[in-house]
Amino acid sequence: MxxxxxxxxxxxxxxxxxxxxxxxxxxxxxxxxxxxxxxxxxxxxxxxxxxxxxxxxxxxxxxxxxxxxxxxxxxxxxxxxxxxxxxxxxxxxxxxxxxxxxxxxxxxxxxxxxxxxxxxxxxxxxxxxxxxxxxxxxxxxxxxxxxxxxxxxxxxxxxxxxxxxxxxxxxxxxxxxxxVETPRFERPMVGMTSFGKTVLNYMVALKPALEARGFDVAVFHATGMGGRAFESLAGAGAFAAVMDFAPQEVSNHLFGGLSAGEGRMTHAGKASVPQMVAPGCYDLVDFVGWQEMPTALQGRECHAHNRLLTAAMLEAGERRTVARAICEKLAGATGPVAFFLPTGGCNEWDRAGGELHDAEGLAAFCDEMRGAVPETVELQELPCHINDRDFCEAVLAQFDAWLAAGVISR
The missing domain is CATH 3.40.50.12020 (Uncharacterised protein family UPF0261, NN domain)
Known part of the structure; x- marks a missing residue:
């Protein structure tokens, strides 16, 4: 044996x-x-x-x-x-x-x-x-x-x-x-990016809802290596659809944080995989908490998540840079893309009254997204926070519409 x-x-x-x-x-x-x-x-x-x-x-x-x-x-x-x-x-x-x-x-x-x-x-x-x-x-x-x-x-x-x-x-x-139990992919797989439930919690509602529709769900921790694994599998056609709701690694790559590489947020698009995208934690750059803060990020508001990881806030102009970078990446997609823009905030710390809330910065990002989003991307503005139930309901409505139209295959 x-x-x-x-x-x-x-x-x-x-x-x-x-x-x-x-x-x-x-x-x-x-x-x-x-x-x-x-x-x-x-x-x-x-x-x-x-x-x-x-x-x-x-x-x-x-x-x-x-x-x-x-x-x-x-x-x-x-x-x-x-x-x-x-x-x-x-x-x-x-x-x-x-x-x-x-x-x-x-x-x-x-x-x-x-x-x-x-x-x-x-x-x-x-x-x-x-x-x-x-x-x-x-x-x-x-x-x-x-x-x-x-x-x-x-x-x-x-x-x-x-x-x-x-x-x-x-x-x-x-x-x-x-x-080893080699993946058999007996049910179609949805690939999702996120962080822990204290920061982003949409997967708590979305995972069982998608499973009830006959799909498996793999949630990737978007802290560099997790995003790399997500991209690798997306490019290999492992996913029937992706929910890339934590593209912070794009911001990380731009500003010297925990990068998943230049190709982050490109592989699903090249493979024509249907994409649902949202800007979870776009406004933060994660860096190694036990090392000196990168020079470009010094003087920022920060959140020490633990002894390994610290997140630094981006300023309004830098958030516009992130928005343009995301749009450039999505412009290369050969499959359908829906972008969900929660105007109430994109991580739990960014809620009104939260320790990292920045209304001006959020408004700058939303404004840049409206102007830079490619014609091939469907932009859905949502008057809610990314951790609100309304966000999950909008995502599931889009998923069901694509499923009924055959855009997402069982």
Missing amino acids: SGEKTILVAGTWDTKDDELSYLSEVIRGQGGQVLSMDVSVLGDPKVPTDVSKQEVAEAAGSSIQVAIDSGNENTAMQIMGAGSARLAFDLWRAGRIHGVIVLGGTMGTDLALDLCGALPLGVPKYVVSTVAFSPLLPPERIPADVQMILWAGGLYGLNDICKASLSQAAGAVLGAARA
């Missing part, structure tokens, strides 16, 4: 043979199977791997000699990254692997992000890296369900410290391959 699970073990077997072999031994010792892939360029492994470096380079439409002759390790590893990603996907599609683990320093981690990014949600992906959790890793390149562990003390050679990390990772990827 469990012995049928095969894990792809990838890395530079010319320089990391001992470490990769140790990973493989632990997986086999737990009853799993291993398929090895060599992504090195200059050297050769002690024992031939199941997938050779020559095969990896050829899968990228190149050759190992081209990689060597480039004389540049960055160029060479991009060739190997592209080839390993294509081969990993082909191996998974053929049913030959059930999970993947990649080991490396900065070079290996760069490649690992390509390889893991080629595999769909639900395929266990583990990266053992000397730069795990580092700000070196851009959120737009991190797959939605990748797992990482720091390769502590493992830059060169085996020792008791790095074995602790390697053995945990080997057991984790095999255990995940045995236990």
Whole structure:
């Protein structure tokens, strides 16, 4: 039973043979199977791997000699990254692997992000890296369900410290391959963005209402990585419709906060997925609470959400900038878009009398939206707050209309 699970073990077997072999031994010792892939360029492994470096380079439409002759390790590893990603996907599609683990320093981690990014949600992906959790890793390149562990003390050679990390990772990827419930999408899925219920609470009413209509609902925490996962799945066509009601990551990207990448709020549109959009928390920029506030945000009213995250208020002119950025992104959509504009406020702290209420700033944003919204986007002004019941009723009315018209498919 469990012995049928095969894990792809990838890395530079010319320089990391001992470490990769140790990973493989632990997986086999737990009853799993291993398929090895060599992504090195200059050297050769002690024992031939199941997938050779020559095969990896050829899968990228190149050759190992081209990689060597480039004389540049960055160029060479991009060739190997592209080839390993294509081969990993082909191996998974053929049913030959059930999970993947990649080991490396900065070079290996760069490649690992390509390889893991080629595999769909639900395929266990583990990266053992000397730069795990580092700000070196851009959120737009991190797959939605990748797992990482720091390769502590493992830059060169085996020792008791790095074995602790390697053995945990080997057991984790095999255990995940045995236990994972791969998404079956038996019911159509609605992808929604939000924050916790103390800030935005529309999902409390919308989720059961949509489920009663025969849809599953996945709510993504829009704090950088959550938005990246949302975009990745939207672009892959995982959603019958999206309710992107917390696009704060657009503001974050513009003003140096917790970004989900330049592509935030674009993937659903490119995939022609019907979009319902609202500006939840558009007026705030989240940044790391235990670090010094970005220079551009100093002197602002702030809300310390917890020890990890602090939100800074945007000024009226900056809110106009956000409105234009949102409209530019929605203008590229090839599917239908409805934008809901709650003129009473867009997060719980922004209510009249709230600690971050700014009537002038809210009015500036609404004014800019009215003027900048593309003709292809249906603008619905709502005389309510985003956390009011009236907001949810307007959203459900639009959803039902699109459902009846066949815009949203069951």
